[in-house]
Amino acid sequence: MSKDQIDEWYTFGLHLAKESGKMMLDAFHKEKTINTKQTFADLVTETDKAIEKFIFDNIRQKYKDHVCIGEESEERPPWNNSPTWIVDPIDGTTNFIHQFPNCAVSIGVSYDKKIVIGIIYNPMQNLLYTAKKGQGAFCNQKKIFSSKVTDIGKALIFTEVGSLRKENIIDKKLENYARLARASHGIRSMGSAALNLCAIASGQGDGGFEFGIHIWDIAAGVLIVTEAGGVIMDPKGGDLDLLSRKFLAAGTKELADTISSKITPIQFESD
């Protein structure tokens, strides 16, 4: 894949992210039409759907052979080697509904099943995180770097409870939470896997993990973390399968390994 080709997709992706940001901002303080999905806490608004439609209509018009995988699409094609746009129109929908401004549009582009572009835009706080494979990671065009913390006793860690309301899953998540809370400076749950990854990429936090997420929550963020010098892996070690509904991220491999040793995996059905 040539650098020029990636640059062209990136410019287009940036345009789509900024236009999506305008749609999000416009709706942020207004009353929203809310529907539930799997549970009463798994939410979607008309704005999620409108943004995803806007993004995919534009991509399909411009690149007829590209594949689109999105959170709000009724039909999702399998992830393959074609150029693929992996989109979460609003990551942090619950925050969006509650007017808590930690939510963002997340656009990842893969080729040969490798993420080559990551764009995450939070228009409420005017934070634009970007990465192109091999070219570093940026926040509002300023280069960002993950933290150098190796000692869990000095780490701030991100994880989430998620929107599934099954007792045994929540119990397991809280057990992991407690184990890490005892060992670290603190745990933060801000409601968006995409923005948690951006926080780790920019050194605002040192590590994070989540079970139950989907490929659209993390596609853009995993590239932003690795381009910022951080580590992405399976929570039990080894390469991360983006369809496996989990991730572990950290500024350093040492911290990633320590977090991994302290968490018990929670099994979700693959995407």
Ligand code: LIP
């Ligand atoms: C959210 C994730 C978050 C997770 C929530 C939800 P959404 O994505 O980013 O990490 O804990 O349950 O899946 O649904 O707001 O796009």
